[in-house]
Amino acid sequence: MRAAYAQATCQHQQVIKAPALYSINTWIDHQWQQLLRAGIAEVTQCVVLNSAQRLALWKTIIDADIDALPLVKTDQLYAQADAAYRNLMLWQLGVGQCSDNDPVHGLFQKWFRRFDEQLKSNRWLIPEQKQEILLHALQNGELATLTELHLLGFDDIAPLTHCLLQTAANKLVEHAPSAQPKQSLSQQRWPNRATEIAAASAWSKKILADDSDVIIGIIAPNLGQIRNEIEQIFSETFELTVYDINQPRYTLPFNFSAGTPLASAPVIADAFALLKWMSGQIPFDSACALLSSPFWIACDHAVEAGHALNRLYQYPKEFISSTMLRRALEQTENSELLPTMLDIDQQIRLHRSAAAPSQWMDFLLSTLQQLGWPGRRRLDSVEYQQVSQFQSLLEEFTSTTLVRSRLSFEDGLAELLKLAQSTPFQAKTPDSPIQILGALEGAALNFDYCWVLNCDNQTWPPPPSPNPLLPIELQRQHNMPNASAGKQLEYAQSLTQRLKHCAPTVVFSSSETDGESELNPSGLINDLPLLCEQQPEPPKTDWQQLTANWFATSTHSWVDCATAPSINTAKQQQSGGVSVIQWQAAMPFNAFCRYRLNLRPIPAIEHHLSASLRGQITHAALASFWQQVNCQENLLQLDEENLVRLISRCVADAIENLPGQHEQLTPERKLVEQERQTAIINQWLAVEKTRPDFNVTQIEQAIEADIQGIIFKLQFDRIDQTGEQEYVILDYKSGATSSSKQWRPERLVAPQLPLYACFWPEQIAAVSFAVVNGKQQKFDGVGELSVDITGVQKAEKIAETDWPTLKANWLADLNRTVAEFKSGITYNHIYDNATVQYQTDYLGINRLQEINDNFRLWSAEVSHNA
Structure with missing residues (x-):
């Protein structure tokens, strides 16, 4: 809407004063700021908890009773408890209304009361309670009401929010998104998800080739699950150089409404891996990748890091500790990395005791600075945004000091990592002609062309996912989100109708298979004409076409490599x-x-005793045995008991004297292997006894x-x-x-x-x-x-x-x-x-x-x- 206003202004058309446009959360924050400026004591003396603070508080409460739920994934439980509590607030329900015979729900009531007590005793608020306070302020005349309040694109509004909006204005007007007058609706079916997405990308490219000024919407109801696949296929369709590491990052002609977890960004993932490595151990593959990373001082000492990497390859283990890294660096003369590693190790040893999150933030930043993170190379725009958001995340982590006092370094790092994994990153990029959106975002917008993906019976309507901490009947009775199949069907029907009218041309597509699962088109699009009963294979992406035409687009000569x-x-x-x-x-x-x-493959990491290791034990045991027995005559003189005892001792010595470190040789495995080898060698010596002298x-x-x-x-x-x-x-x-x-x-x-x-x-x-x-x-x-x-x-x-x-x-x-x-x-x-x-x-x-x-x-x- 703001873009349309700006465009009209630029064309010198007659316009009215720009209306105050807000998202619902922004409007609530705006009203809250007005209440703060009014100096209401109930408001100025309270602190509104952010997401990290709420989850930290739930963790403190739930962990006290976690033994009662031994099989529950606690990371999910904290978020589920927070969502359940907030839903009760939004639906204006009390804790007493969620009682039934389920012991889990009874346990949640107990947590609910503790959480409520903590909020009241510390004058803390959650965002939903802001709405309650605003409602009371409007009812008491502490906030002025509006003449009119217009709502656009709302399908479902929680009772508390709806009551707040009704009270905030003398007139509440709800608008449906505008529909396109002339439409072309169709459905398509494709063999699998990949070909369906490839068809959508080729369709989009053809449209843009004919008219570069159009806006195309690509809607995916399950965008969060298939975002990476969509990005890969669209990149291969539109940009040949997207995988060329020699090319700088640039803006692609499409963008996503759904972000990716901040923790998955390479510069952030390497920061967490470095901190974890310096304080303990990380998987072998991660250690090898870090030694080639451009985001810390190892890239400034590439030769030394390469030597360390080669040494680690010689002793592949499932996990590589910081001690093993230091040992690898010690073998380099005048190592420039080793002093930094030793200094960091000493600092971590001094900070093993518990500390407040604010103290850990200072220590983490200091450690990353010592490690040269995020590297001396100039960050590109996206990396810069990721580092900036990480710094904001550290401040959010620090804010949890308000709700808890102290935690260990390992716990603090784990908490920060979970926070980064749950924080979406969305790069700020210029507007693109192709908008890839989820169903809810896409249904409220208008496009010139639109393609709706994955309209199959497993994806659309989405399956219900009620909150396990609230009685299901309570959720169904009050029509809470995701509570029942009926609720999901109602939601999907509403969005489908909107999507059918969001553009002059709308294509709905589905896949016939997803892996080994067979799919059918969703019943919500059965009324649409099928574009073609037998869909052709989608055109090759530019990346595939480039590979196929490789020989045709360049000159080659056959090189003799025989000598x-x-x-x-x-x-x-x-x-x-x-x-x-x-x-x-x-x-x-x-x-x-x-x-x-001297090209050698990276040795495989063994999680068990390898055949090579067992062979070494056999060789060493037999060598020890014959050094003591010398000849067949002495062998024949040994009775069975003494023979087995001698073999067992030789095998035990062979296991203990194996060169190198072998983490897979636990005491239990040593005993089992000793028994196995003793039996095999005894059988072999029975063959030796039958030989001539x-x-x-x-x-x-x-x-x-x-x-x-x-x-x-x-x-x-x-x-x-x-x-x-x-x-x-x-x-x-x-x-x-x-x-x-x-x-x-x-x-x-x-x-x-x-x-x-x-x-x-x-x-x-x-x-x-x-x-x-x-x-x-x-x-x-x-x-x-x-x-x-x-x-x-x-x-x-x-x-x-x-x-x-x-x-x-x-x-x-x-x-x-x-x-x-x-x-x-x-x-x-x-x-x-x-x-x-x-x-x-x-x-x-x-x-x-x-x-x-x-x-x-x-x-x-x-x-x-x-």
Whole structure:
């Protein structure tokens, strides 16, 4: 209305004096200010509590009885209690009227009385009580009444508010929003929510392309639930560069009536994460993200933060504490971040005792300042608004000092975070041609075009959601909001009628599915004509179109990535050991990425004992066992009781001596794992007892192998002497073993045992895996022994050649594979699918899934140009 007045003035048209236009809450505040200026004692001596103060007071009252409701989510309970109390005020009901046989409602009456006592004894008010006082002031003549009061767009007014409005004016006039004289109404149906929103966005873009001066309304009854999805699809439709991080933020041609939680804004979310991290611990992913955040001093020391991040990756845990961060920084020489971390840690230790919210605000701001928040980079307009609103939020948090005295740092930070999560942020932006609104806001406005989303039977009318702290019958009897399906239907019918007349062209749409749920159009739009029985697929968004036309809009050339710079060092020690050869044999490009470029995936966070960790325990326990037993003869002399006792002790020592910290190894898990490993190793030793006589000559023996001038470090789990002075190399495997076919010398994708056989200085008669796990215990190897070991096959059976020749062929293949690696052969080709299935982390680099499609597009481009 104000915009229309301004427009008429600019066009020099005749206008009348601008009327006093208020929202209902602004009008009540205006009347309250008049009462304050009048100096009424009842008003000037009272304090009106804001939302944060009311919730803090409810928390104090409810927490005293929370044990009576062990399964209730207290965060929701505080807000529900506040809403219930305010509804009783608005509907002019007393606490005695909400009594029934439900113990929960009885408990609420108890809270209600305590809350009421606190308000009266401290001269506090809630906003609804302002209306009561204003009503009495008008009735007593302390406030002047108006000649006329006009209401526009009100569907439902609470009894107290309606009584106040009637008393405030000699004449109360209610107006319905103006209706459009000529209309085009239709409904559309789409397969799912995403295509429905995409259709609305494409429709809006087409209209704006024809006429940029129109106003388009996009109405979503459940806007709060699907806001992010709408924003993503509309952004992809209208702005190609919206995801380009090199582009500064700019105003999009649409805006929302619904804000997002302030706590979800990156600059605010990082502030809370930093405070929580400095005082305790945060999830691993959050810690990694913070070390790359631009909103604190880490961005000024990116190299140091990057080193700390790499160290944290080496020891992935579910949670990362501030102590672990300091340890990571301690490894950096002349660390510039560490002194700040140490100083903050000391300050937090000194502030562990409870304090008033006002004191915590000063401490939080001081800590954030030390951390360099919100960063040295100049904030853009939206970030600046978010930081400003956060500072206002801190003042609101400080105001809770009025209703409670002291709380701990952790509780204070948690309270502030909840406050930020419940506080909406809406960026101040210029008017946009597309207004995306909820049903209530949209029904009171007029547009040139309007599209109403999600008019399905699950969304519209909305399902009832009565307040659980008030008797349902009481809520239905007094027609309170959300109390019953009938009330919701009445509400939806009224808004639907308004929406049908809010623009000359109005489209109502619905989805056929939402996830796995089937949907039908709402009964409130069944009278509208269906635009098309079979809806076509919506046009692609500009973002999708850009991707589809990528090759057509630029020039490409196919780059040969088959070779990389060679390794020219005469003698070079190669980290990775056997794995280097295995990766080169299976997939050369992945080997280059991992061992030449040192690109390693982020280790997964384990919430249980990983297979790798269990394997370490098995290896260490067996090494300890054979260091004490030495040979099969001593093994056979141990009775069952002593054998189990020795195994159990070796396993316990192996668990306790594991390198590094393992949070998942709780005392209970240690005991369970000790019992499990003891049983498995005992079963394995039963297999060892059936072998021909042997002595254990080497345990955990390390040697170096020089292949093509590259030095590989090898470590043998165990070497046995058996038969006629024959040596057998054993390698423990707690997981699955390779197929014997992989030992054939065409291309060794399982080079571990062949390496051992070729580079142990003594003559080796056989090599074998010792498979030790819960499913099986067996030998799996190859060689040429004078005695029979079940599972160790003859060379002739595997490669149709004798043992010396097989080893010679192995050596030749190992030299050939290492020569490939050294010379920079990086073929992006899979030689062994069984091995590469464990290398899926590199698909984003080798892009194997895209190669054929990209090559086809490139070939077509070359043919077209030719």
